[in-house]
Amino acid sequence: MEKTKLIATLKKLDKKEWRDLNKFVRSEYHNQHEQVIALFEYYTTVNLEIIQPETVFAHLYPKQKYDDQKLHYLNSLLLEVTESFLAIEKWKNTNIEKNLYKIKSQQEKGLDKAFKQTFLKTSKQLEKQPLRNSTYFQKTYELHLEEFNFNEAKGRKMALNLQDLSDSFDLYYLSNKLKTACIMLSHKSVLDQEFDMGLLPFVLEYIQKKQGPSHPAIAVYYYAYLALTEKDSEKHFTSLKNILLENNYIFPIDELKDIYLLAINYCIKKINMGESKYVGEVLTFYKSGLEVNIFYKNNILSSNTYYNINMAALKEKQFDWALKFLNKYKNKLKKEEQESSHQFNMAILYFKKPDYKKAMELFIQAEFTDPYYNIIGRRMLLQIYYELGEYEALNSLLTSNKNYIYRQKNLGYHREVSLNLIKFIQKLLYINPSSKAEKKALQTEIENCNPLIEKEWLLKQLQKS
Numbered sequence: 001m002e003k004t005k006l007i008a009t010l011k012k013l014d015k016k017e018w019r020d021l022n023k024f025v026r027s028e029y030h031n032q033h034e035q036v037i038a039l040f041e042y043y044t045t046v047n048l049e050i051i052q053p054e055t056v057f058a059h060l061y062p063k064q065k066y067d068d069q070k071l072h073y074l075n076s077l078l079l080e081v082t083e084s085f086l087a088i089e090k091w092k093n094t095n096i097e098k099n100l101y102k103i104k105s106q107q108e109k110g111l112d113k114a115f116k117q118t119f120l121k122t123s124k125q126l127e128k129q130p131l132r133n134s135t136y137f138q139k140t141y142e143l144h145l146e147e148f149n150f151n152e153a154k155g156r157k158m159a160l161n162l163q164d165l166s167d168s169f170d171l172y173y174l175s176n177k178l179k180t181a182c183i184m185l186s187h188k189s190v191l192d193q194e195f196d197m198g199l200l201p202f203v204l205e206y207i208q209k210k211q212g213p214s215h216p217a218i219a220v221y222y223y224a225y226l227a228l229t230e231k232d233s234e235k236h237f238t239s240l241k242n243i244l245l246e247n248n249y250i251f252p253i254d255e256l257k258d259i260y261l262l263a264i265n266y267c268i269k270k271i272n273m274g275e276s277k278y279v280g281e282v283l284t285f286y287k288s289g290l291e292v293n294i295f296y297k298n299n300i301l302s303s304n305t306y307y308n309i310n311m312a313a314l315k316e317k318q319f320d321w322a323l324k325f326l327n328k329y330k331n332k333l334k335k336e337e338q339e340s341s342h343q344f345n346m347a348i349l350y351f352k353k354p355d356y357k358k359a360m361e362l363f364i365q366a367e368f369t370d371p372y373y374n375i376i377g378r379r380m381l382l383q384i385y386y387e388l389g390e391y392e393a394l395n396s397l398l399t400s401n402k403n404y405i406y407r408q409k410n411l412g413y414h415r416e417v418s419l420n421l422i423k424f425i426q427k428l429l430y431i432n433p434s435s436k437a438e439k440k441a442l443q444t445e446i447e448n449c450n451p452l453i454e455k456e457w458l459l460k461q462l463q464k465s
Contacts, residue, residue, distance in 0.1 A: 006075050024088075137168055174206075267282045286313075354387070378397070379401075398425065
């Protein structure tokens, strides 16, 4: 198992990490086994995808019979060295964390002058950096704790900073507790699991007695939780939005992304309940998120996020902004997805404007390998042919779409949505336009059908028939 973990870990290293690990492995302080160095050197010269244990052992011990336990032990040692390297690399990049350990060791060794200098330096570093999330409160608490321990050890009772110690811990606990509650809440429906929220009711009551949260890092999670759980949620959402958009700089990118997604998911839930005004709210969060670069993973914008932002803009009829967005962020997608994602979203833009001929041209020219793009494009082409009165092409596409859907096994939700659209377009084609009874019956059937994304469009066509 260690070998599997080792190879998986080594494959994740970049070139610089390989170079630095090479120095680390050769340091006697971190590794005192010569064969671990030899094993590491060998792994730098071979294809890790196809490496075989027998080949590795033969290279290291050419005159010995293969011994699985011996190689297993050696791989374990190298894995331990590699994981220590990665942990220390992470630690090296956290100046405040490093200084806290310095402070602890200086206090233990009785180095009072060095302690005071490092304490002052660390306090300034902590206040200088812009982040003010739960991690900031944690580090503030740890600093106050070290200051308390130092003064108490010296018998300086008047210098004890007990109020600062208590206040910083409260801020750390409150922000973390509310953050955890929001995470549990967002996963509750996905996992279909009930959670014991522990002290959360007392936390909420405490904040209410204090006339509201005392810091933005607490407030965003406090109002997010209330918005997601209380019936009168709109005022809480408004508080969340205002505080978040004004204070997004106090959170690190990963945490900020999670908070934005909490707000966006709230809006989507409202939209699904028929409150269309929240489409504009979604777009507000997407625009703000783009400004602070929260939607990237490894400097890549996902095609799903690209599509979702475009759709939010189009629903708000912000066609010019959508066009600029699609062109500006095309190169932020994975290289292999750039052309198809851009063309697909451009086709949707022209469809929504509407410029049916341009949209039809893009959909017909495109070769979408992604079944998700393909099925959405096919649905839009059906609507375009109907709008343009291209009934021969429409009937042909109705048949080919149905065959395509039955051949695909992984369409999920889109399978039923697409079949419902096909069914109702066929009914529109053959309805008696002079029969009020038929039209009323079809209207009722469309209104009661779910899932049906194109419900509004179908009802509009029925009224025109």
